[in-house]
Amino acid sequence: MKIRIPATSANLGPGFDSCGIALSQYLNIEVLEEAKEWKIVHTLGSDIPSDSTNLLIQTALKLAPDLSPKVLKMTSDIPLARGLGSSSSVIVGGIELANRLGNLNLSQKEKVQIATEMEGHPDNVAPAICGDFVVASYVDGQVYSVKHHFPLCDVIAYIPDVHLLTSESRSVLPASIPYKEAVQASSIANVMIAAILNGNLPLAGLMMEKDRWHEAYRKKLVPHLDQIRNLSQKIGAYGAFLSGAGPTVLILTPEEKTDQMVQELEKLPISAAINVMSIDQEGI
């Protein structure tokens, strides 16, 4: 049995804790055999536990405590702690593992609800489960979400060679913002979403760069954001924004601009990986 969970990018700028897209890089889980104890065969580094303390197994056992131990194989090309939903992919993987091995028959909606309760916000787990573009609200303990097709474009991920924990990146956010500012921040997000639904990526990209919820506060942790945004505007990409809590920056480009954008990014004096991806339309 195999499970494939896509990477995700949360927020898309102004859609803070609400909007996300699924991307074409994956966490792969394979059930190899029955065993006396849980074991995960992986090459993801010594920091990642290969026994039952792994988040994947912990999550699965929370939902289905009676699952019999297995040997699992785990491979992933989602970089850790870079704002591409690596921990969400493991939570979603654990839920799906329990669902399939324990015959839980969870609906997509139930999976999104459970995963959001575990993660605390829906903007990574919902697109990882549903695929494509998802707008979600976690309100009064209930998740309400809508999946929609994201317009065709290339997605360039500029992934600096440094880890940034979501907790650290959330710790710099203010406890509150003035009412007027919140109204403006919400109107920017509304236009971004409407533009995506209309297939109008130039307008969506413009709005993605006008976020008022989080990017300004996080800039000190991601000093490369402005530089990349300037390049993206010069080249005529649709928009550049912080992927989730960072430090990765995503740049949405029309296909014909991708090579030029990558060449410019390669010139930056920062140690980083540059991956060109597309939108994953399926989820798990």
Ligand code: HSE
């Ligand atoms: N919306 C979350 C944040 C995503 O920006 O903190 C973190 O993965």
